[in-house]
Amino acid sequence: MKAWRVEELGHPSESMVLRDDVADPVPGPGQVHIRVDAGNVNFADILLCQGVYQDRPGVPFTPGLETCGTVLAVGEGVDVPLGVRVGGMAALPAGGYAEQALVRAHTALVMPEDIPAVDATVLYSTFQTSHVGLHHRARLQAGEWLLVHGAAAGVGAAAVQLGVAAGAKVIATAGGPEKCAHVRALGAHHVLDHRSDDVYAAVQDLTGGHGVDVAYDPVGGDLGDLTRRLMAWEGRLVVVGFASGRIPNHPANHVLVKNYAVVGLHWGAYVEHAGRAVIEAAHDDLLRLYRSGSIRSDVTGTVPLEGVPDALAALEARAVTGRLVVTP
Template identity: 40%
Template structure:
């Protein structure tokens, strides 16, 4: 089978397509025939050796896939060959077949296609966990989403609206902001051309926002923090801009603001039941047509490194997938 392989941490351009033997599942594992694999920002960091998790090389990137079960391990009970599934992997998904731990596999919900299944879990679970458990977002509050047209940003707009917030979407281009409005954002800010803090203050009538969802970092975090109102919460989700901001903590004393980290992957280990409840909630919202993951482009496996370069270069609207 063909797989996109990282032989040594380094530039994305060094990734190669190789013919490798079909993997064999262990007793509690399954073999998935990959129909669609979504590209996430951490894939770009991982192959460069810049992510907090560094798999032993060689490895295939690709953290989440949707596909069909091709084989199961001897101890696997609730999954059968032929089942359509979503699988969370960590890595290994940019390949025609991949191995998944059976407890990280769930049925593809009724009526969901493979691309949507591959694009749903990581971003929507992160944003639901972030807004609900870390941000305690309440109906009627104002939520500012940075990087709002990206993977977790799109999910935060949709979930923020469902939770009853007024959503201000901030992104770097008019094309990205048009997508945010289409998804339900009430207001938009182009932070390439407008002053982020001033515009948030203006749009909140001088009161400041209640919650900022920040997957971008870099130059945007501090102005967004300064635009939080009384007891506002800054949710630290990621640093897609590449720079981890250093913040003066007096900015929290003023207005009793909080800075709260969001780490979905670890939260699942600490609160597996809460995670299952969130998955159930997302399935219900999907079935009711309340969330619609945006898959803007599809790449072949041979175009895998172009797909990863595309996300690293800030070009993606919503999500992109690799279809092996």
């Protein structure tokens, strides 16, 4: 089969090699063998190729941590039916940037056939992350103020839509006029350009000095530092990631004085450490919201298998608005 291989750790532009003679993967116990229909272009895969992600498979391996496809075979102890479409986390070293891949069975969720594969793969991880973050971790309520950073793409864009669907008052930040326009189209009530707007002053003005009840932060850095100053009494600040490249500072004394909570969100850890109940509940609600038209996948481009390195480079350069999906 055709697959991208990392044969030496390094930046994807240098470490990834496209091979057409890779053996078809064989599922072991607890694994599902799929024909890949679609897969997410993720920043985590850039880290994976460099050997600095939390999962560190030995070389050679195929990257592509989140994938969606049709079940061809299953390993011992797996009861997923053949022929259904599933989304799941790749069982490395047989990742999703390939024509076929292996998925960890305990992460697999059946994706109904009425949902296109490119939408299904985004609902699986991107929307799952934001749903669990907003509803399970932050307990977002209708009428609350929600601040979303990195709102033009990925989990931020998903959080905007989910916040609006939940009846929250959504303030979103993005960088540049084009991205801000995209966020407005997603339904955010207020959009701030963090490159040119005074985010602190604007949020204080919009909320009448109340601050935000929930902040959803996949960016960190300077925006992350600023966000703690905007937290309302008994607010919840959800730490999702550090796309800026810097971990923000959230001093414990500030948390104490303002009585807000800082909660972490590592979505993938739920299936590893907390069973499937949380992600299955989110899955059911996401399917309902998608079918009702309350959310959309926000896929703005698809790329063939050959285009993976260029897509990762665009993502790293913050040149992506919306979501890119690989379709082998």
